Amino acid sequence: MAGIYIHIPFCRSRCTYCDFYSTALPPVWQVPYVRAVCREMEFRESEFSEFSEKLEPTIYLGGGTPSQLSREALLELFEKGRQLSRLSHLSPRQEITIEANPDDVTPEWIETLKRTPVNRVSMGVQSLDDNILRALRRRHTSQQALHAIKLLQEAGYHNLSIDLIYGLPGQRLQAFRDDVCRMLDTDIPHLSAYALQFEQGTPLYEQLQKGQVEEADEELSLSCYETLMDLTHKAGMEHYEISNFARPGFRSRHNSSYWTGTPYVGLGAGAHSYDGHKLRSSNCEDVKQYIRNIGEDKRPCEQEVLDEDTLYNEMVMLRLRTCEGLSLEEVEDRYGKERRIYLTKMAQSHMQAGRLTNTADGHLCLTRRGLFVSDDIISDLMV
Numbered sequence: 001m002a003g004i005y006i007h008i009p010f011c012r013s014r015c016t017y018c019d020f021y022s023t024a025l026p027p028v029w030q031v032p033y034v035r036a037v038c039r040e041m042e043f044r045e046s047e048f049s050e051f052s053e054k055l056e057p058t059i060y061l062g063g064g065t066p067s068q069l070s071r072e073a074l075l076e077l078f079e080k081g082r083q084l085s086r087l088s089h090l091s092p093r094q095e096i097t098i099e100a101n102p103d104d105v106t107p108e109w110i111e112t113l114k115r116t117p118v119n120r121v122s123m124g125v126q127s128l129d130d131n132i133l134r135a136l137r138r139r140h141t142s143q144q145a146l147h148a149i150k151l152l153q154e155a156g157y158h159n160l161s162i163d164l165i166y167g168l169p170g171q172r173l174q175a176f177r178d179d180v181c182r183m184l185d186t187d188i189p190h191l192s193a194y195a196l197q198f199e200q201g202t203p204l205y206e207q208l209q210k211g212q213v214e215e216a217d218e219e220l221s222l223s224c225y226e227t228l229m230d231l232t233h234k235a236g237m238e239h240y241e242i243s244n245f246a247r248p249g250f251r252s253r254h255n256s257s258y259w260t261g262t263p264y265v266g267l268g269a270g271a272h273s274y275d276g277h278k279l280r281s282s283n284c285e286d287v288k289q290y291i292r293n294i295g296e297d298k299r300p301c302e303q304e305v306l307d308e309d310t311l312y313n314e315m316v317m318l319r320l321r322t323c324e325g326l327s328l329e330e331v332e333d334r335y336g337k338e339r340r341i342y343l344t345k346m347a348q349s350h351m352q353a354g355r356l357t358n359t360a361d362g363h364l365c366l367t368r369r370g371l372f373v374s375d376d377i378i379s380d381l382m383v
Contacts, residue, residue, distance in 0.1 A: 002262055002264060002265075003057060003058050003257045003258070003264035005060050006268055007021070007062060007270050007271040008066040008068070008069060009022045009064040009268070009269055010022070010025065010027075010064055010065060010069065011023065011063070011065045012024070012068060015136050015138060016137050016202060016203040016204040017136060017198075017199070017202055019200075019202050020270075021064070021269065022063060027070055029288075029291075030069055030070055030073040031070070031072060031076065033268075033287055033290075034073045034076050034077045035076070035080070037267050037294075038077065039295070039297075040268070043297055047275075056094055058094065058095040058097070059097070060254045061099060061118075063099055065099070066098050066099050067098065067099065067104035068104060074112060075112065075116065078116045094119075095119065095159075095252075095253045096116075096119050097121070097161075098113070098118045098120075098122070099121075099123070099124065100122070100123050100124075102124075102125060103139050103140040103148075105121075105148035105152060107151065110151060110155045113157075120157075120160070120161070121157055121161070122163070123145070123148060123149070123161070123162055124163045125145045125163060125164060125183070126168075127179060128142040129142070129175055129179070132168050132169075132170060132171060137203075150186075160188045160190065161191070161192060162183050162191055162192070163194070164179055164192070165193070165195075166195055166196070166224035166225065167195045167196040167216035167220065167221040169214060171216065171224075176224045176227065177231070180193070181231060184235045190244070190246045190247070190250050190251075191244075191246075192245075193245075194243050195221050196216065198215065225371075226372075229371075236248075239323060240322060240323045241321050241323070243321075256322075259319065259321055259322050260319070261276065261314075268283065269286060269287050269289075270283060270284075278306045278307075278311065280303070280306060281303040283299065283301045284300040284301065284302075286300075312334075312339060313382040315331070315334070316378055316381050320365075320366055324365070325364050325365030326343075327361075327362060327363050328340055328358075328362045328364065331343055339383075342383070343381055347381060350380065354369050354370075355367055355373060
């Protein structure tokens with residue numbers, strides 16, 4: 001599976017915790033931006049063709065807030081995209097995802113969405129506590145979030161993913177437990193839940209520095225994570241990646257391609273690409289510059305050639321996040337026998353402590369105990 005990621009950076013307002021590239025430029029910029037993205041598709045067509053014959057790419061519209069795109073801009077994105085050889089073979093089997101904010105999900109928006117090939121919606125709910133939502137500068141309420149899920153399901157969109165955050169300022173364990181239970185009661189097939197990160201440069205980080213908010217107690221965050229694992233397991237979900245849970249058949253195919261080192265093409269301002277070998281690139285984080293450069297048939301990007309140590313470290317980090325784990329045989333095939341010996345040696349203490357296990361097919365996997373200290377384990381196995 002290869003991924004096509006399209007970054008839609010437009011936001012009506014910026015959440016306090018977010019460090020992804022976004023902009024509050026007025027809607028008048030949306031159509032020119034979409035046309036620039038389509039133009040980028042055209043002159044990067046050779047990159048698509050490298051894997052188009054063997055793989056059926058996933059398509060993911062992320063942001064920013066893709067659901068903020070106007071009707072005209074959203075329809076034009078897919079109409080022009082269909083004219084390109086890579087996107088002209090869209091099929092019902094492909095996973096095509098759009099991220100959405102709950103307050104954007106209206107009957108009118110859904111009607112527009114039905115005119116596109118999108119078949120999966122990922123919605124950032126984050127919390128069902130209205131006080132916390134206001135503190136995070138989220139635009140929706142808890143009731144809007146639950147209503148949005150209902151509207152999508154009634155319209156036939158059953159492949160839904162919901163995002164939650166734990167360790168939020170003012171959040172208690174019981175409140176997080178209630179959030180998870182209420183989400184599972186809606187019968188969603190996919191849930192992502194992340195520990196809050198105070199990213200430098202965000203309003204939330206500034207509030208932390210000024211003493212206006214406090215980081216959640218580590219024990220509370222661990223209890224939230226344990227509760228999350230217990231509740232999703234009881235609901236019949238598989239814990240297929242550290243922060244992701246899905247009912248059988250509903251894993252995020254797009255995100256799974258990132259975790260397994262599959263090539264992906266990123267389109268739009270701030271989007272990243274990877275050729276599946278050693279080359280990574282990232283587009284500029286400036287909508288106006290992006291539109292201007294693309295208009296000149298220039299891709300405004302920076303490129304990085306990854307060395308073997310970096311590739312190995314990323315392989316360790318990403319594969320150990322998944323329930324399938326890290327293949328010792330694949331490590332040896334890619335990086336040599338010495339690297340496998342090093343990995344096995346560094347993993348030994350964690351295996352003895354019950355934090356790692358070596359499966360019958362030769363994969364190192366985190367145990368439940370290891371999940372709670374995954375960052376430390378992964379760091380120990382890197383070079």
